[in-house]
Amino acid sequence: MLNRLLPPSGPARMLTVITMVMSLGQGLWIAISVLYAVTIVGLTPGELGISLGVSAALVLVSSIPLGHLADRAGPRTVQMWSFLALAPLTAVLLLAHGFWAYVIVTSVQGLFYRAGNNARKAMIAANVPRTDRVRVTARIRAALNASVAVGAGISGLVIAWGEPAGYAGAILLTAVCFLVTGLLTAKEPPVPPVPAAAGAAFAVLRDVPFLLFTALDGLLLTHALLIDVVLPLWVIQHTDAPRWMAAVILIINTAIVVTLQTKAVWGTEDPRSASWASFQGAGCVAAACALFALTGGAGAVAACVLLVLGALVHGLGEIRQAAASWTIVFGLAPDHAQGQYQGTYKMGGDLGRILAPAAFTWLIIGQGVIGWIVLAASYVVLAAAMPVVVARGVRYRAPEGAAATT
Template sequence: MLSRVLPPPGPARMLTFITMVMSLGQGLWMAINAIYAVTIVRLTPGQLGISLGIAAVLVLVSSIPLGHLADRAGPRTVQLWSFLSLAPLTVALVFVQGFWSYLLVTSVQGLAYRAGNNARKAMIAANVPRADRPHVMAYIRAALNVTMAIGACLAGLVLVWGERIGYQGAVVFTAFCFLATGLLTLKEAPVAPVPATAGTAFAVLRDKPFLAFTVLDGMLVTHALLLDLVLPLWVIHHTDAPRWMSAAILLVNTAFVVAFQTRAARGTGDPRSASWASLQGAGCVAAACLIFATTSGTGLLASCALLVVGALLHALGEIRQAAGSWTIVFDLAPNHAQGQYQGMYKMGGDIGKMFAPAVLTWLIIGHGVIGWIVLAVSYAVLGAAMPAVVARGTRSRSTAEEAPAAA
C-alpha cells in the first residue's frame, strides 16, 4: 500500500508525507464535525447550517487574497503559520459553548486552512519540476484517500463509543495532526517571496482564459457529490438495491483512486494533453450517469451490479479529470502568482459545490432517468469545451511571457 502512495525519496516524498499527516486529522474531523457540533456544543441543526454557510462564504471571498499572501510572504512561511495556528484553533473547539463562539472559531479555522492549502499548492509549483507535477500530485491524491479513510475509521470508533471524552480526544488528535503538519513544513525547501510589482496584484481576475477554465472545472468537479449525496438518495428511492450499497460504492471509489491515480496521471505533462484527459474524464462520468439511470426498477442483483459498474466508470473519470486539471492549473498560472491562481481555482470548486447539492438533488431525485440523461449530456459538453479553453489559455500565457522579453 505504501508503495502506491509514497513517491521515491526526495522533495515529493516529503510533500506526500505531510499531506498524509494533515489528512489523517482532516478525515477524522470531517466525519465527526456535524455530530460534535450538535451533541457536544449543543447547536441546533439550523444553527450548524448557518455557521457552516457563513464560514464557507468567508473562505470563498478570501481565497484569492490568501493566495496572494502566499506569493508575497512566501508559501512556506504561510503554510507554516497557517497549520501552526490551526492547532490551537482546533483545541479551542473543546471549550466553545453555543452558536457565536462556534461560529467564530470555525470561521477563523476555515480561513487558516484555506491559506495553508493555497500555500501548499504554490510550494508544489516551486519545488517540483514541471514535468513531474502530475505524477507527484497523483501520489498526493492517493495518499490523501488512504489517510482520509483511516481518519474516517477512527471517527467511526469515536461515534460507536459515543462518550464526550472520546469526542474531545478526537478534537485534540486533529489539532496534533495540524501541529505536526506545521512543524514538518520546516523540513521542506524554502521558497523566496515574490516582490510586489506593478500590475501583479490579483492579476488572475483579468486572466479571462483562466477564469473560463476555472468555471468549467468548477462545474465538472461537482461529480464528486454524486457519490456522497445523490446516489444514496437514488438507491433508497429509485432502486431495489439495499441501502448499504451507498457505502460499498464509496469503498469502491476509494480503492480505485488509491490503486490507479498514479497511472491515470500518465500522459498529462502539458496543457494540451491534460485538457484531453479532462475531456476523457468527463466522458467517463457522463457514461456513469447513463448507467446509474438504468438501475431504476431493474431488480436487486441487476441494480447492485450496475451501480458497481457505474461507480468504477465514475472513479475512472474522476481520476483522469483530476490529473488533467493539475497540469492545467499549474501551467496556466505565471510563476510569480501561483498562490493567487490556486486561490482562484479553489473558488471555482467552492462555487460549484455551493449550488450543486440543490441542483443535482432536484434534477436526479425529482426527475429520475431524465435527470440522469440531462446530467450526462451536461458533463459531456463541459468536457468537450475544455481543450478549446485551455488552448486559448496557453496562447495567452505564451503572449504574456513573450511581451517582457520583447521589451
C-alpha cells in the same frame, strides 16, 4: 503500501508525508464534525446549515487574497504558520458552546485551512520541476485519500461509541495532526517570497481565459458530490439495492483513487493535451450517470451490479479529470503568482460545492431517471468546451512566455 504512495526521496517525499499527516486529521474532523455540532455543541440542523454557509462564504471570498499571501510571504511560511495556528483553533472547539462561538471558531479555522492549502499547491510548484508536478500531485492525492480513509475509520469508532470523551479525543487528535503538519513544514526547503510583478496586485482577475477555465472545471468537479451526497439518497429512495451499497460505492471510489491516480496522468503533458484528457474523464462520468439511471427500474441484484459498474466508471473519470486539471492549472499559472492562481482555482470548486447539492437533489432525487440523463448530457457539453477554453488560455500565456525568454 506506504512506499508505493511515497515518492522516492527529496522535497516531493516530504510534501507527501506532510499531506498524509494533515489529511489524517482533516478526514477525522470532516467525518465527525456534523454529529459533533448537533449532539455535543447542541446546534439545530438550521443553525448548522447557517454556520457551514458562513464559513464557506468567508473562505470563498478570501481565497484569492490568501493565495496572494502565499506568493508574497513565501508558501512555506504561510503553510507552516497556518497549520501551527490550526492546532489551537481546533482544540478550542472543545470550548465552543453555542451557535456564535461555533460559527466564529469554524470560520477562522476554515480561513487558516484554505491559506495552508493554497500554500501547499504553491509549494509543489516551487519545489518540484514543472515536468514532474502532475505526477507528484497524483501521488499526493493518492496518499491523501488513503489518510482520509484511515481518519474516517477512526471516526467510525468514535461515532459508534457516541460518548463526549470520544469526540473530545478525536478533536485533540486532529489538533495534534495539524501541529505535526506545521512542524514538518518547517523541515521543508525554504521558498523565498516572489516579488510582486508589475500591474494589478490580483492579476488573475484580468486573466479571463483562466477564470473561464476555473468556472468550467468547477462545474465539472461537482461530480464528486454524486458519490458523497446524491447516490446515498438515490440508493435508499429509488432503488431496491440494500442501503449498505452507498458505503460500497464510497469504498470503491477511494480504492480507485489510491491505486490508480498515479497512472491516470498519462497523456497530460501540457495544457492542450490535458484538456482532452478532461473531456475523456467527463465522458466517463456521463457514462456512469447513465448506469446509475438504469438502477431505478432494476431488481436488487441488478441494481447492485449497475451501481458497482457505475462507481468504477465514475472513479476512472474522476482520476482522469483530476490529473488533467492539475496540468492545466500549473501550466496556465505564471510562476510568480502560483499562490493566487491556485486560490482562484479553488474558488471554482467552492462554488460548485455550494450550488450543486441543492441542484443535484432536485434534479436527481426529484426528477428521477430523466435527471440522470440531463446531468450526463450537461457534463458532455461542459467537457466539450474545455479544449476551446484551454487553447485560449495557452495563447494568453504565450506572450508572457516569449517575453521571459528574451
